[in-house]
Amino acid sequence: MEDPSPAAGALQDIAVVGAGPAGLAAALALAHVGARVVLIGPPPARMGTGPGDTRTAALLQSSVDLLKALKAFDALADQAAPLKAIRIIDTSDRLLRAPEITFLASELALDAFGYNIPNTALVEALYAQATQTLHAVEADSIARIEPAADHLVLTCSKGTTIKARLVVGADGRRSICRAAAGIEAEEWRYDQVALATSFEHTRPHDFVSTEIHRRGGLLTTVPLPSPHASSLIWVGGKTKIDGLMRLEPDAFRAALEERLEGLLGTVGATGARASFPLAGLSAKEVGVRRTALVGEAAHILPPIGAQGLNLGLRDAAALADCVATALGRGADPGGDDVLKSYTAARRIDIATRTFGVDLLSRSLLTDFLPLGAARSIVLHGLNRIAPLRRLVMRAGLAPPTALPSLMRPGVGP
Numbered sequence: 001m002e003d004p005s006p007a008a009g010a011l012q013d014i015a016v017v018g019a020g021p022a023g024l025a026a027a028l029a030l031a032h033v034g035a036r037v038v039l040i041g042p043p044p045a046r047m048g049t050g051p052g053d054t055r056t057a058a059l060l061q062s063s064v065d066l067l068k069a070l071k072a073f074d075a076l077a078d079q080a081a082p083l084k085a086i087r088i089i090d091t092s093d094r095l096l097r098a099p100e101i102t103f104l105a106s107e108l109a110l111d112a113f114g115y116n117i118p119n120t121a122l123v124e125a126l127y128a129q130a131t132q133t134l135h136a137v138e139a140d141s142i143a144r145i146e147p148a149a150d151h152l153v154l155t156c157s158k159g160t161t162i163k164a165r166l167v168v169g170a171d172g173r174r175s176i177c178r179a180a181a182g183i184e185a186e187e188w189r190y191d192q193v194a195l196a197t198s199f200e201h202t203r204p205h206d207f208v209s210t211e212i213h214r215r216g217g218l219l220t221t222v223p224l225p226s227p228h229a230s231s232l233i234w235v236g237g238k239t240k241i242d243g244l245m246r247l248e249p250d251a252f253r254a255a256l257e258e259r260l261e262g263l264l265g266t267v268g269a270t271g272a273r274a275s276f277p278l279a280g281l282s283a284k285e286v287g288v289r290r291t292a293l294v295g296e297a298a299h300i301l302p303p304i305g306a307q308g309l310n311l312g313l314r315d316a317a318a319l320a321d322c323v324a325t326a327l328g329r330g331a332d333p334g335g336d337d338v339l340k341s342y343t344a345a346r347r348i349d350i351a352t353r354t355f356g357v358d359l360l361s362r363s364l365l366t367d368f369l370p371l372g373a374a375r376s377i378v379l380h381g382l383n384r385i386a387p388l389r390r391l392v393m394r395a396g397l398a399p400p401t402a403l404p405s406l407m408r409p410g411v412g413p
């Protein structure tokens with residue numbers, strides 16, 4: 001029987017597996033540099049038909065510049081809240097408690113560090129752009145990937161087969177692409193769970209994101225576009241978070257108000273809640289055997305410091321640079337040169353973020369006194385020494401290596 005899919009048959013430059021935010025951004029970035037791209041993955045759950053993804057993503061300015069370059073930001077502008085300041089408050093009962101500290105974007109002459117965007121809106125905007133831009137979008141899952149002479153053969157669950165020179169594994173934690181390429185991954189757990197939701201409040205947030213540190217727990221509010229609404233990440237032990245998940249809305253509202261100690265006034269309606277066990281993952285390689293891994297297929301970080309998707313979007317943009325170079329030379333986009341240059345481009349950024357976020361998470365979530373004390377000393381130093389504070393802010397905003405082309409301001413329309 002003839003295969004009806006436009007993706008089947010002819011050899012494609014690139015097949016991107018996974019229509020999460022990292023996969024969608026990678027597919028659009030690769031099409032932007034001239035590759036013939038097929039995207040395969042279950043489409044995003046429609047907004048409003050269930051609790052959906054309750055998370056938002058705090059995206060740094062470089063990630064927003066990528067969204068602009070991919071023509072996806074205009075559709076999101078109404079739902080994106082600028083992050084003008086980040087405040088850290090330590091309410092722990094440690095001997096050496098950290099001082100309250102506020103990082104202002106204006107200290108770096110920026111309007112905002114970035115924007116907070118609901119995940120559902122982000123994925124829908126990128127998917128809409130993908131259906132208009134890409135060679136083909138297959139609403140299916142990949143069941144099998146096998147090597148052939150100069151390409152890989154992907155078999156979809158519904159039976160369609162797709163041939164591609166490069167497979168981009170953007171299929172998350174249990175990546176079938178990672179397994180098919182024989183790439184091992186190290187995984188670890190933190191014994192903590194994050195609850196993600198949103199809430200309304202009477203006092204305006206003034207576009208300040210606030211982290212409240214407490215021994216063994218962390219609560220972060222992140223502004224939404226309404227001055228009286230914020231998203232929330234509440235990290236704590238499993239028993240504590242399970243208890244919060246079970247509360248009726250009114251009881252949860254009261255628990256949150258008590259925990260915020262009046263920071264945002266009276267807490268009003270709260271949104272759907274979802275919980276995420278904190279985990280880490282690091283793939284041993286990100287580019288081998290015609291396979292490049294992006295996003296959570298390559299690395300998972302705890303949601304502390306808002307680095308996870310920013311890192312995944314940098315994967316997408318860096319891979320586009322490597323493929324652009326190959327296509328410009330008329331070379332194979334899945335060849336070893338491309339995968340080696342992708343690996344070199346990503347190694348330091350992924351390693352430093354994984355190490356940094358892991359250390360920060362452990363210093364916040366552990367009762368191990370020296371680590372908590374060391375963090376307090378660092379925060380004391382940052383509070384007093386403005387040049388050091390600016391240095392840390394810059395390090396938080398940009399990778400230690402040069403930004404990929406599509407993340408440099410002015411590349412977008």
Ligand SMILES: Cc1cc2nc3c(=O)[nH]c(=O)nc-3n(C[C@H](O)[C@H](O)[C@H](O)COP(=O)(O)OP(=O)(O)OC[C@H]3O[C@@H](n4cnc5c(N)ncnc54)[C@H](O)[C@@H]3O)c2cc1C
Pocket residue numbers: 017018019020021022023040041042055056057058059140141142143170171172173175176194195196233276294295296297303306307308309310311312
């Ligand atoms: C509570 C919380 C808060 C966070 N906040 C932030 C933040 O503020 N800023 C930030 O930068 N990051 C944040 N993150 C991290 C961010 O949410 C993730 O990095 C991001 O969602 C991962 O996107 P992804 O596309 O890599 O993976 P996923 O979203 O998991 O997408 C993988 C996709 O692959 C598809 N798939 C799987 N298997 C197959 C297959 N066989 N065939 C085809 N498709 C397949 C799935 O259906 C899915 O659509 C947060 C994370 C958590 C848990």
